[in-house]
Amino acid sequence: MTGSLPEADTLLRRALASGRVHSAYLLSGPGETPRRAALGFVRGLVCEAAAGERPCETCAACRRSTVHEDIALDGTGKKGPLYRHVGDHPDLVWVERGADDTRVRIGQVRAIQERMRLRSAEGGRRAAVIADAEWLNQEAQNALLRLLEEPPPETTLVLVTTTATGLLATVRSRCQRVAFPAPPPQLAEDPETQALVERLAGVGQLEIPALLDWTEEFRGARAEAAAAVGGLLHVASLWLRDRTASRVEAGERSLDRELAAFRELQSCRKSLAQRNANPQMVAEHALLALQGALR
Numbered sequence: 267m268t269g270s271l272p273e274a275d276t277l278l279r280r281a282l283a284s285g286r287v288h289s290a291y292l293l294s295g296p297g298e299t300p301r302r303a304a305l306g307f308v309r310g311l312v313c314e315a316a317a318g319e320r321p322c323e324t325c326a327a328c329r330r331s332t333v334h335e336d337i338a339l340d341g342t343g344k345k346g347p348l349y350r351h352v353g354d355h356p357d358l359v360w361v362e363r364g365a366d367d368t369r370v371r372i373g374q375v376r377a378i379q380e381r382m383r384l385r386s387a388e389g390g391r392r393a394a395v396i397a398d399a400e401w402l403n404q405e406a407q408n409a410l411l412r413l414l415e416e417p418p419p420e421t422t423l424v425l426v427t428t429t430a431t432g433l434l435a436t437v438r439s440r441c442q443r444v445a446f447p448a449p450p451p452q453l454a455e456d457p458e459t460q461a462l463v464e465r466l467a468g469v470g471q472l473e474i475p476a477l478l479d480w481t482e483e484f485r486g487a488r489a490e491a492a493a494a495v496g497g498l499l500h501v502a503s504l505w506l507r508d509r510t511a512s513r514v515e516a517g518e519r520s521l522d523r524e525l526a527a528f529r530e531l532q533s534c535r536k537s538l539a540q541r542n543a544n545p546q547m548v549a550e551h552a553l554l555a556l557q558g559a560l561r
């Protein structure tokens with residue numbers, strides 16, 4: 267579904283450049299990226315630069331919206347504020363789960379609603395970010411729905427979540443969705459993984475008896491052997507992916523053998539998940555497949 271969307275960053279940048287801005291966005295994805303994108307986006311909305319990249323980081327609005335320190339929020343407003351401003355920009359409001367809270371509270375949503383109905387202090391757009399939107403309970407989401415249904419003019423609400431699935435469909439459907447993809451998994455840099463990578467790199471030159479000796483390491487107690495082969499398949503797949511990518515960069519066009527090995531590794535993973543799979547046999551298949559790709 268997200269495959270056909272323009273890349274997340276591009277979508278937000280285009281909105282800033284064109285001035286065609288929706289009244290609500292839902293940014294989803296793992297890690298800090300969606301949060302950072304939300305921050306840059308709302309700062310861009312109030313940036314006063316006539317042209318070029320927003321936020322420009324030089325205009326008066328950008329200076330005001332620069333975040334110097336995070337103020338700890340408290341969802342009840344008793345020990346800390348319900349929301350904070352982005353930097354000290356009066357038209358940018360940031361809400362997240364309070365330090366000791368298990369959710370974003372309805373009081374925080376109501377505070378946003380009140381803020382958004384006030385006039386802009388600077389005469390421009392106003393925006394609010396709810397940074398932990400997956401922690402909105404149903405009551406808070408229903409309150410939010412009213413804001414989404416009748417957004418005050420010149421306001422933008424940005425919801426940030428790891429996954430959008432916890433949000434009500436009625437909330438999701440009123441937002442412009444912006445999905446940030448998960449970064450590809452990386453090969454760990456621990457000595458054990460590195461040693462395995464070196465061994466894998468030499469599998470193309472390995473004589474069959476030596477290859478079979480290697481699979482002997484995956485005999486023994488089933489659970490342990492299966493975990494070890496699972497680790498082998500994981501590292502082998504990532505390693506093969508990286509190797510294939512660098513061959514593509516080097517201009518290599520015929521990747522049939524790499525692709526065949528990928529498919530074989532995939533089917534090894536599936537076999538390994540079956541209860542009666544023999545880990546040693548799975549390892550043998552995997553190593554032979556890699557050898558086929560490397561020879």
Ligand SMILES: [Zn+2]
Pocket residue numbers: 313314315321322323324325326327328
């Ligand atoms: Zn600016």
